[in-house]
Amino acid sequence: MTTDQVIISVSALAGLACSLIGIYLVLRRMAMLADAIAHSVLPGLVAAYLLSGGPHLLAGMVGAVAAALLAVGGIEFLKRKGRLREDAAIGLVFPAMFALGVFWVSSGYQNLHIDADAVLFGEIAFAPFDRWTLEGRDMGPKALWILGGLAGLNAAFLALFHKELKLTSFDAALGSLAGFAPGLIQGLLMGLTAVNSVAAMGMVGAILTVSLMVVPPLTASLWTRRLVPMMGLALAIGAVGSGLGAAFALLWDLSIGGSIACLQGVGLIVSGLVAPGIGLRARWDSRRRQRDFQALLQLTERIHHLPSASPKELAEELGWSPIQVKRLLDIGLRQGVLGTTETGYRVQLGR
Amino acid sequence: MTEWWTDYTLRNVTLGAVMLGAFSGILGTFPVLRRQGLTGDAMAHATLPGVCLAFLLTQTKSYPVLMVGAVVAALVSLALVQWIQSVPRVDPGSALGWGLSTAFGLGVVLLGVVQSTPNAGQAGLEKFLMGQASAITSEQVVVIGSVGGLSVLIVTMVVPRLALATFDPTFAQTQGLRLSYWSGLLNALMIGAIAVGIGTVGVILMSAMLIAPSAAARQWTHRLGPLLVLAGLFGAVGGLFGALSSLWVPRAPTGPAIVLSLSVLAVVSILFGRDRGLLWSRRRGA
């Protein structure tokens, strides 16, 4: 593979892996909590590297998960004991954790193998050169293996706990009644979010992680209400969007992570504009229906008081055009709100 | 002690950090009470592309010019986030996550473009990521003082009305208050605080300047007046210690330093705060 091909595949794979876990983050309305986790893993990662004496993958993951659980626990604690609202609790915890990590990274420990730029922007551009050698043999870029493994882990989690996740996301109380532990499922989801965050941070940086995880499932949710099609669509959007974003970035020599986030972001805007039942067309239709409904109410109210008024008189009374009155009379008759009498119209609001 | 005031950098940093901390602490109080702290986070992230675009268009790094770009970008992002929030099936949190990551993504792309232009070296826009205390110039001190001072003056004048509109919106409306005006005013003030703060704290951690002081202050009082005063005080102390320590610790960016010192204040407040502090409530047996 050429370096460009590797970068595009790594991006697509990262998009795929992160959307897998993001589906439930979106369904459980935990996007900002995921953002907090994405920021909070940094000090855990740094501490783990310091303790283990180098950038060991497994140690880093353990540190990251520990830091994420600490952050989530801290947010819960603040909500309960500090009586802060969720947004204030999140807004207090994640900057503190991230600041600690950045402070650590940039002041002093220069032999950490991570620097502030890597934390902020990711190192996807170096992915082709960081290779995995097994017993002297070049197995290809490390990132492909790591992200592939991560995608497999995420998929296994979703498959194993499909029923539990579905039930507890829909209704935590019902879930616990049925014998599932919502806390356990939640904890596993948080831990897995932390693991994904580390991978995504390495690719696109801590801040754009939430874009990889949240935006593709969110976009997918605008196109379908059903869970399994939404999952499929989220995966496709995650993989194709990220791959395309990386391709554009390489073509025009732009930041890869930035381009992916922009493209995914624009995808959501476009979906919000055109998705059936949701887009501008649907909103415009429903607004017009509501306006018609209100106008029809106004008209029926007049008819109620002036049962023998002709359409022309009604138009004068309301200051409307005769065409408008005729149109609304037709709608009213069709919907059964109005009926005709020998002298004019009558209101029949017996719904 | 005289060195303090004769040393240009030290004086600017002290003045700038104290004022910025106090102002953002006060201006952040109402957004936090209205559960809009994280909206501030998304808007702060969105100022990055604004700053970059302002530089690319004007090729100047004059702070007021870059601030205009930041304000415009924050407004655009606010409008877009509110629009996305109005889309069916989109929850407010997801919309914020979308807004901050998309805007920051655009900012990262534009930052790359800026860095590839010939006079990138002088632009120094990287300081908007994590902040830089030594970059506080006397021009910036004047901007912070005037914009922040004016905003705080406006807030103090209308505190009773803001309180009414936040505490009991329905009753406020019957008193003839137009809620949209007041939330518009609060958004404007928050954007003002963000725009003057990002050069010092950086776009990524700016939201903590708005949230942490009033969250800490809330642990000490259950009245609005003292809350605003304390938030200002905590903000000032945190801003000062953070900015100064970042001058003394080599290579430490200012944003994290300020946020860390504010976080220490918050932790202390949560443990010892008089109104809601853990130790007190334990002693009261609550």
Next chain:
Amino acid sequence: MISPALSVSDLTVSYGENLALWDVDLQIEAGCLAALVGPNGAGKSTLLKAALELIPRVTGTAVFFGQPLARARQGIAYVPQRSAVDWEFPVTVLDVALMGSYGRLGWLKRPRRTDRDQAVSCLQRVGIADLAHRHISELSGGQQQRVFLARALLQGADLYLMDEPFTGVDAATESTLIETMRSLRSEGKTVIVVHHDLQTVPEYFDEVVLLNREVVAQGPTGSVFTAENLQTTYGGKLALLTP
């Protein structure tokens, strides 16, 4: 002739495409205790909100003491449902009561000593002066409702509109509320209450409006609050709660 305290005519309101109120006409004379009664979703709260222009109307007008809302605003006190308030907001009981003086205060003016004294005496009147410096969230449901009544009293209004004040309050609060309402009536004020409990209607109220999207009946409690009218208002549901 004295104008009625509230006069609503031809009022129609819809939420989206759901009809909430249809062609409502009603008059509440000044100086009485009136109840708005009807099943859930009958549009009782909607009626108050639409009259106060808190929600848009499709058709109709509301007139207070012969004046449009804009000119009558100072004389109206509205007590919303308790759920409409942010209970974590940093205010004390006294602060909330003092909010009743904002309407009188001009721009930039703060409540003065005399306003504070008045607020305290309003709290005394509803029996919670000793809680004045507590945070609002530390109060029980009944005490919270009393704070709102105190705030309305401080407004010194002529017309009091209350949305379900008796819901979720203790018996002592209920009797304090009704005592206060009666003393307001004896001062010539008017009180209109959205009310749920049919049992207490004849005891508490002089006037009743029976509402179910339309006005079913209105007038003095004795002549309007009949089994037949209630049957029409509540439909089949009434069988469950025969008085």
